[in-house]
Amino acid sequence: MGGQTRKKLMAIMALSAMIGLLMFPILVSIPALAAGGGAPAAGGPPPDVLAEQEGDAVEEGQKVEMGRDVYYKTEGIVSGLPAPKTEDDLRSYPRYNFESRVLLWFANQQHLYYGSFVLAVPIFCMIIEFVGIMSKDKAMSKKYDQLAYDFIKISITAYSITAILGGILIFTFLTLYPAFFGYLSSIFRPVMHIYALLFVAESGTIYIYYYGWDKMKEGLLKWIHLSMSVVLNVIGTTLMMLANSWIGFMMSPAGVDEQGRYLGNIWHVLHTALWNPLNVHRLLGNMAFGGGVVAAYAAYRFLSAKNDEERAHYDWMGYVAMAIGVMFLIPLPFAGYWLMREVYAYRQQMGITLMGGLLAWLFIIQATMIGILFLSSNYYLWQALGRMRGAEKYQRYIKYLVFILVVGFLVFITPHTIVMTPTELKAMGGQQHPVLGAYGVMSAKNGGINVIITTTVLSFIWYMRGNKVPIVPWAKFGDIFMGCFFGLAYLNIIWLAIYGYYIPANVRVGLSVPQVVTTLSCLFFMTALNLTMLKGAKMSGPIEWGKISVRSQYALIMLATAFTWMMGLMGYIRSSVRLFWHVNEIMRDNSPWAYTHTTGFAANMISFNVLFFWFTILFVFWLGTLGVKKVPVEAPAPVPGRVPQPAVGH
Amino acid sequence: MKSLILWAGGIIGGIFLAVIFLMSSGLVSPQMIQLVPGYMPMQVLIELTACVGVFALLSYLLAQNGLAIPKFWQGTLFWVFLLLYLKFRIYPPIPYSVRALYLAVSAVAVFMWVSSNEEDWKQFKQPILNVLDAMTPFHKALRTFYLIAIPALLWGFSYQSFLPSLEEPIELRTVHPAPPATTKVHGRTFVLQTAQNPYRVDLEGKYDQGFTDDLIVEQGMGRLMKPDANPWDPDAKGYLKHVREGGEVFFQNCHFCHGDNLNGRGLHAFAFNPIPANFTDSGTIAQLQETFLFWRVSKGGIGLPRESFPWASTMPRWEEHLTTDEIWKVILFEYWHTGFYPRTWD
Structure with a gap:
């Protein structure tokens, strides 16, 4: 057995021991869960005790009350009290002299922003640390390692703020919505305890991971250190999934009967109709958001840099963060599409309220924000071509990419419900416009977003080729093949978008699959082909890190702001689609604020949340700069042929 | 060359x-x-x-x-x-x-x-910088002109926006409000998520969306009937017969507003604002379940939910004039005639 293999084995064993220790409290609690969760509502006995009582009751000739699961339609023993019927009084809704909901909205949103950030950054660290370990170039390896360390350092302060905001959120719930929170915690009691235990495990791991960085920087210990980031992310993702189960339950309750009485199966309560799509969507969203925030941090440092060395370092950092963010941004619309599809399948009226009715205009704003994200990413990549000698050959064609992107974008943001004056309505000859009406529905929008994403992939491929000339013998054939592949991909996407108008809706929904496959084929196959073609390619010049336009850095800041704003918006939409329900169709919201805010008010509130987050995160960034060596870790002047390579490894 | x-x-x-x-x-x-x-x-x-x-x-x-x-x-x-x-x-x-x-x-x-590259961006900015720098008499004159024209223009816009307007205000109308989970028509409760059109059946009388979808009018210019799928054939049976019956209901009751081509331009259409829905547009019935139509037709404009402000629909509550069967049949006809397929969730 080689030394390297032995080291890896040791690392795996040490890691397993650590996982075992961290998971111990949770494993201990599992038997209780297996017995039915031990989570009766409002203080009743747990199901195992209940089962005994049931036996006694049967003996005494009493009837055990059974309930029918509102979602799974299975029978279960009623193990809890019904959802409380609230009144508009101080008992159900204690309040200050303003809208309690706004306070809760603020606390929730801030907690979510920080929570997303601290869940995303360790995933980044894991990827970057791994790339650093695998890098054969010592200087690059060190550079990646330092970058991962910089990331986690920012995350540590943010972690404390997340915990503080979590506390504020719970107090806000307890003091302003006691009846609702009491009900929710009675259903989720075991889940909430596991959540708390996982939080302890997460804290322990993150502190060892951070403070042990220098001690564990060589050989076997480095692998253990990297493995800890895997554990950290497993715990973090599980935490997120548990928190998602609460909102999943509020939107699409399961595991309870029509009165909201718990039926003893905690898995049903967790595994609601929307839980999995929410998990996937949030995980990807967090990653993209984290990438955006770190990229904005790098842009801020770039813009305030005092010398070329700093500029080069933060230019590179911004690029790496943006690349990771965009990597997760690309599948995000597909995850969102899946979530919406499940929403429609769960409740038609919920889907229509979201996308065709009351909240439709918010969705148009959301589409605009998605478009801005992609436009900013593309713009950044085009600007980045400017720091490569030899990239001029691509720059002259950018105008065509702009056109394709913007046409896709315009179709994507065309509203279905148009704002117009009665005069315009008359001039249009009815509510439906023969052009806008077609762009305003899903078939066209699917085409639009896929065109946007495919173009982003193309921009990225151009960027990868910027300063390289392929010298493989089949280079010309490869170029033609790639050109044809992209051309056919565009044709296929557009054709399917048109074809969608001529087929039944259920088939049309399915058409999104070939469209997505087309887009992802461009991403995976063309990137792979490009990388193969660029093996040993002739360099037409180095990447001159730091020599990028300032406009590119503003694009990064724009990207991050758009992410933040969009998260706020989508959170609001997801929450307000329940309309006047705390728990959809189970527990009614009888507070005086059980109405949907106007679009203007919601936009202002979201903007306030975004501003607050950015002010506080700037504070976190500033804390991160305290006690740091002024000059970043060696960023050697670029030498042709040995240029610092971004994380994507081209 | x-x-x-x-x-x-x-x-x-x-x-x-x-x-x-x-x-x-x-x-x-x-x-x-x-x-x-x-x-x-x-x-x-x-x-x-x-x-x-x-x-x-x-x-x-x-x-x-x-x-x-x-x-x-x-x-x-x-x-x-x-x-x-x-x-x-x-x-x-x-x-x-x-x-x-x-x-x-x-x-x-x-x-x-x-601004995609430095050279273009420099070129684009140059005329603006020339005017701002005003190094030549022409640019100086232009700068002076802008100095007067821009505030004047802004004043003009402000003045215009302060003028009282006689135009009707914008009404943010929700065209397709979310339907209720259930609707009660003629004493029977229908669950909108799961209910089906009882007349969308094959020749054996079984519910069959695929069978009926194959018989609808082809979309496109002219809208052609499928061969051997003429509802007005006296021998037409099953689905096609129900389409004909739905068509009779439509032309006796609905076409005055929704038009004989179902495009919302009927005889009385322009007496209303907005004019009635255009069923041939891909944004209307093509996006909806049949049960949504059933609910809207039965309850009419007066039965619209709160979110549907400003309730700009004058459609009568058809449950007061038609039987449940007639409502289902007229919906069948609307989909047949427009060549659209109702939304389903399988």
């Missing part, structure tokens, strides 16, 4: 562009090159793509001959072209809110194009 082809392309493209421009500026009829109903969405995109191609070609040819148009004017003129195109070329006119959205995005696109 290459140059000849390019010039020929440039001349043809130039003529095309001139025609589009004349139509866009209202100098000749916007219908000179017809936008064909049903194909308009793609026609507009193709036309715009062709225009961009011609612009690029002409710009290239002019640059080759030492007559390059400065970047600033390229960007500005292209945006103005889009403004005119959206305002005048597309008919019926696009409402201002959407045009503003499109033009704002177009302005961003122009910015992205002209």
Whole structure:
């Protein structure tokens, strides 16, 4: 057995021991869960005790009350009290002299922003640390390692703020919505305890991971250190999934009967109709958001840099963060599409309220924000071509990419419900416009977003080729093949978008699959082909890190702001689609604020949340700069042929 | 040879562009090159793509001959072209809110194009910097002009916006409000998520969406009936017979407003504002479940939910005039005639 293999084995064993220790409290609690969760509502006995009582009751000739699961339609023993019927009084809704909901909205949103950030950054660290370990170039390896360390350092302060905001959120719930929170915690009691235990495990791991960085920087210990980031992310993702189960339950309750009485199966309560799509969507969203925030941090440092060395370092950092963010941004619309599809399948009226009715205009704003994200990413990549000698050959064609992107974008943001004056309505000859009406529905929008994403992939491929000339013998054939592949991909996407108008809706929904496959084929196959073609390619010049336009850095800041704003918006939409329900169709919201805010008010509130987050995160960034060596870790002047390579490894 | 082809392309493209421009500026009829109903969405995109191609070609040819148009004017003129195109070329006119959205995005696109590399960006900025620096008498005069014109223009806009307007205010109307989970018609409760049209059946009388979908009218120009699928054939059975019965109900009750081609332009249509729904548009019944239609037809405008403000629908509560069966049949007819398929969730 080689030394390297032995080291890896040791690392795996040490890691397993650590996982075992961290998971111990949770494993201990599992038997209780297996017995039915031990989570009766409002203080009743747990199901195992209940089962005994049931036996006694049967003996005494009493009837055990059974309930029918509102979602799974299975029978279960009623193990809890019904959802409380609230009144508009101080008992159900204690309040200050303003809208309690706004306070809760603020606390929730801030907690979510920080929570997303601290869940995303360790995933980044894991990827970057791994790339650093695998890098054969010592200087690059060190550079990646330092970058991962910089990331986690920012995350540590943010972690404390997340915990503080979590506390504020719970107090806000307890003091302003006691009846609702009491009900929710009675259903989720075991889940909430596991959540708390996982939080302890997460804290322990993150502190060892951070403070042990220098001690564990060589050989076997480095692998253990990297493995800890895997554990950290497993715990973090599980935490997120548990928190998602609460909102999943509020939107699409399961595991309870029509009165909201718990039926003893905690898995049903967790595994609601929307839980999995929410998990996937949030995980990807967090990653993209984290990438955006770190990229904005790098842009801020770039813009305030005092010398070329700093500029080069933060230019590179911004690029790496943006690349990771965009990597997760690309599948995000597909995850969102899946979530919406499940929403429609769960409740038609919920889907229509979201996308065709009351909240439709918010969705148009959301589409605009998605478009801005992609436009900013593309713009950044085009600007980045400017720091490569030899990239001029691509720059002259950018105008065509702009056109394709913007046409896709315009179709994507065309509203279905148009704002117009009665005069315009008359001039249009009815509510439906023969052009806008077609762009305003899903078939066209699917085409639009896929065109946007495919173009982003193309921009990225151009960027990868910027300063390289392929010298493989089949280079010309490869170029033609790639050109044809992209051309056919565009044709296929557009054709399917048109074809969608001529087929039944259920088939049309399915058409999104070939469209997505087309887009992802461009991403995976063309990137792979490009990388193969660029093996040993002739360099037409180095990447001159730091020599990028300032406009590119503003694009990064724009990207991050758009992410933040969009998260706020989508959170609001997801929450307000329940309309006047705390728990959809189970527990009614009888507070005086059980109405949907106007679009203007919601936009202002979201903007306030975004501003607050950015002010506080700037504070976190500033804390991160305290006690740091002024000059970043060696960023050697670029030498042709040995240029610092971004994380994507081209 | 290459140059000849390019010039020929440039001349043809130039003529095309001139025609589009004349139509866009209202100098000749916007219908000179017809936008064909049903194909308009793609026609507009193709036309715009062709225009961009011609612009690029002409710009290239002019640059080759030492007559390059400065970047600033390229960007500005292209945006103005889009403004005119959206305002005048597309008919019926696009409402201002959407045009503003499109033009704002177009302005961003122009910015992205002209600033995509340093050289272009420098070129684009130069005329602006020239005016600001005012190093020549011409630029000085221009700067003075802007100094007066811009505030005057802003004053004009402000003045206009303060003037009392007689126009009706905008009503944000929810065209398709979310339906309730259930609806009660003639004493029977229907669950909208799961209920099915009882007349969407095959020849054996079993519910069969695929069978009925195959018999609908073909979409496109002319809307042709499928061979051997004529509901007015006296021997028509099952689904087709129900379509005919639905059609009879439609022409006795609905076509006065919704029109004999189901496009919302019936005899009385223009007495209402907004005019009745156009079922041939892909944004109406094609997006909805049959049960949604059942609920809307049964309950009419008066039964619209709260979110459907300002409840701008004068449709009667048809449950008071038609039987449940007649409502289902008329829905069947509407889908048959338009060639659309009702939304399903399998």
